[in-house]
Amino acid sequence: MVGAGLSGAVIGRELADRGHEVTVVDSRAHTGGNCHTERDAETGVMVHVYGPHIFHTDDEEVWNYVNAYETFLPYKNRVKTTSNGQVYSLPVNLHTINQFFGKTMRPDEARAFIVEQQADTSIEDPQTFEEQALRFVGKDLYEAFFKGYTIKQWGCHPSELPASILKRLPVRFNYDDNYFFHKFQGMPENGYTAMIDRILDHPAITVKLGTSFASDMAREYDHVFYSGPLDGYFNYSIGRLGYRTLDFERFSYAGDYQGCAVMNYADEDVPYTRITEHKHFAPWESHDKSVCYREFSRFAEADDIPYYPIRQVREKALLGKYVELAEQTRGVTFVGRLGTYRYLDMDVTIREALDAARGFLACRADNRPVPAFFQKPL
Ligand SMILES: Cc1cc2nc3c(=O)[nH]c(=O)nc-3n(C[C@H](O)[C@H](O)[C@H](O)COP(=O)(O)OP(=O)(O)OC[C@H]3O[C@@H](n4cnc5c(N)ncnc54)[C@H](O)[C@@H]3O)c2cc1C
Numbered sequence: 001m002v003g004a005g006l007s008g009a010v011i012g013r014e015l016a017d018r019g020h021e022v023t024v025v026d027s028r029a030h031t032g033g034n035c036h037t038e039r040d041a042e043t044g045v046m047v048h049v050y051g052p053h054i055f056h057t058d059d060e061e062v063w064n065y066v067n068a069y070e071t072f073l074p075y076k077n078r079v080k081t082t083s084n085g086q087v088y089s090l091p092v093n094l095h096t097i098n099q100f101f102g103k104t105m106r107p108d109e110a111r112a113f114i115v116e117q118q119a120d121t122s123i124e125d126p127q128t129f130e131e132q133a134l135r136f137v138g139k140d141l142y143e144a145f146f147k148g149y150t151i152k153q154w155g156c157h158p159s160e161l162p163a164s165i166l167k168r169l170p171v172r173f174n175y176d177d178n179y180f181f182h183k184f185q186g187m188p189e190n191g192y193t194a195m196i197d198r199i200l201d202h203p204a205i206t207v208k209l210g211t212s213f214a215s216d217m218a219r220e221y222d223h224v225f226y227s228g229p230l231d232g233y234f235n236y237s238i239g240r241l242g243y244r245t246l247d248f249e250r251f252s253y254a255g256d257y258q259g260c261a262v263m264n265y266a267d268e269d270v271p272y273t274r275i276t277e278h279k280h281f282a283p284w285e286s287h288d289k290s291v292c293y294r295e296f297s298r299f300a301e302a303d304d305i306p307y308y309p310i311r312q313v314r315e316k317a318l319l320g321k322y323v324e325l326a327e328q329t330r331g332v333t334f335v336g337r338l339g340t341y342r343y344l345d346m347d348v349t350i351r352e353a354l355d356a357a358r359g360f361l362a363c364r365a366d367n368r369p370v371p372a373f374f375q376k377p378l
Contacts (some may be wrong), residue, residue: 001025002213003227006349007336007356009199010065011225014357017101023221027212031192031200033227034307034337035216035346037191040359041253043289046281050305051246052262052276053192056182057347063184063250065350068196073284077179081264083144091179092137092145100144107173112140114171126296129161132227136169146170148268153297154244154310156315162312182347187281192346197324210294218331223370225356229306230322230377235303241341242299242315243306249294257290272296309341319377324370333360333370340377 001008004026029315030036034050034328044289054077054222057063066072088096096112097103103340118138126132129150133142146166148156176183188195201206215233218224226233231241249272261280265272272294279287309315319341326334328363335356337344344352 001227001337002349003033003224003338004028004031004196004200004207004209005041005227005238005336005354006035006346007033007227007339008225009196010207010350010353011027011335011357011360013199013202014354015360016202017109020204020364022202022205024200024207025217026207026209031207031209032193032196033236034305035155035192035196036163037188037193040252040278040291043279043287043291045287045289045291047275047278047291048192048281051248051307052278053346054180054185054281055187055346056180056185057345058183059347059351060184061354062347062350065196065354065364066188069198071189073189074185075187075283076185077178077262078177078260079262079264080260081145081149081266082270083103083266087263088145088343089177089265090145091172092141092170093177094175094311095177096145097141097171097173098143104128104303110174114141126163128159128163129165130158132163132166132168133170137171141171145266148270149264149266149273151268152273155297155299161371165223173230189284193377222331223360224332226332226334227339229338230326230334230341232345233332233334234322236324239318240302241322242310242312243319244297244308244310245300245304245306246307247298249296251292251294253290253292254288259356263288308343309337311341315341316378323373323377329372330369332372334373334377335375340373340375342375342377361362 001013001024004024008024013025016022035053036049037046038049040047052203079268081088081090088099098105120134123131123135125374126135146157154161256275258275262274262276264274274295276293277290279290334340336349352375359374360370
């Protein structure tokens with residue numbers, strides 16, 4: 001397994017449970033991949049080192065899986081946003097709409113108000129993110145809540161992004177401010193890394209940290225599952241797949257800095273996209289001091305951590321070529337968010353990892369070659 005994140009840990013455990021000897025290597029000094037959590041030395045707060053991670057799923061098997069390795073405590077993601085000097089509730093809901101327009105509308109009234117007085121119905125077939133927003137929520141809400149945040153997050157104007165990024169109607173006409181709709185939502189009591197360490201805790205699994213995968217290592221193993229960057233496996237020989245990266249500016253505070261876990265900043269002239277106050281992700285713990293991350297988004301250069309795949313026209317063309325190269329490579333299966341160049345929530349990562357392990361075992365049982373992908377990147 002190349003990578004000690006969720007993909008490598010879950011596949012490794014499934015195979016170890018079925019009698020395989022597994023080695024997991026990771027170039028980082030810790031397990032957990034991008035879900036890594038650790039206690040902040042100054043405050044004692046559990047920090048989500050690579051950005052906030054909230055577990056949510058409708059997949060009962062995945063929910064049972066994570067609960068077998070860690071206690072999950074109830075947690076609902078309720079995000080706030082600061083826009084033009086006021087604090088609002090997200091996702092844009094009836095509270096946001098009433099506060100923003102200074103009204104007391106009921107659901108039907110608010111829906112009619114947006115459709116009849118705000119939405120730009122002259123746009124018949126929205127092609128861009130901007131047109132989609134103007135068509136369904138109108139200029140005022142678009143400029144207050146979507147425009148500046150999107151420019152900061154993606155580094156380009158919403159008129160250059162596809163309409164598909166924005167849901168058809170990205171507002172709610174009730175007071176539901178739970179960010180996710182999923183049936184199962186929660187936070188691991190002792191953090192994600194504790195859970196992943198328990199997944200990896202098996203006599204047939206050897207974990208080697210601080211160890212970068214080099215292709216000549218593959219010769220020592222029957223098969224490689226690679227959850228590193230797909231283009232990195234081929235030494236970026238035909239170019240780099242584009243990613244956005246994040247910079248986190250840490251600061252501590254004596255007390256409660258913002259009163260919630262995540263505060264977005266919607267205005268374009270505020271350089272960061274959000275502030276995360278980590279102690280609010282563990283409301284069952286009590287800490288006097290607090291640690292926060294200011295989050296800045298930018299294009300990933302060669303030495304940056306790849307976070308969000310850009311997946312626009314140029315990247316998809318390049319991705320197609322890397323997929324061809326991968327399919328000509330024997331003995332390696334590309335998995336996870338980097339190996340398949342897709343944004344994957346944790347529950348989807350676990351689902352795909354379980355399926356990949358089962359797919360591998362089925363191939364072995366039937367004497368079939370193991371494919372380069374169990375999930376096609378395109
Ligand atoms: C900012 C952000 C916020 C997110 N928030 C949420 C959330 O709230 N809820 C949710 O469900 N999901 C969230 N996710 C998604 C979640 O992070 C992923 O689902 C998960 O990390 C994918 O696990 P993985 O094992 O595929 O990849 P990773 O966690 O990236 O693990 C890959 C590992 O491979 C190692 N590696 C790479 N190349 C090599 C090499 N050549 N040699 C050795 N090791 C190598 C890396 O060091 C890394 O540890 C978020 C993602 C981001 C970017």
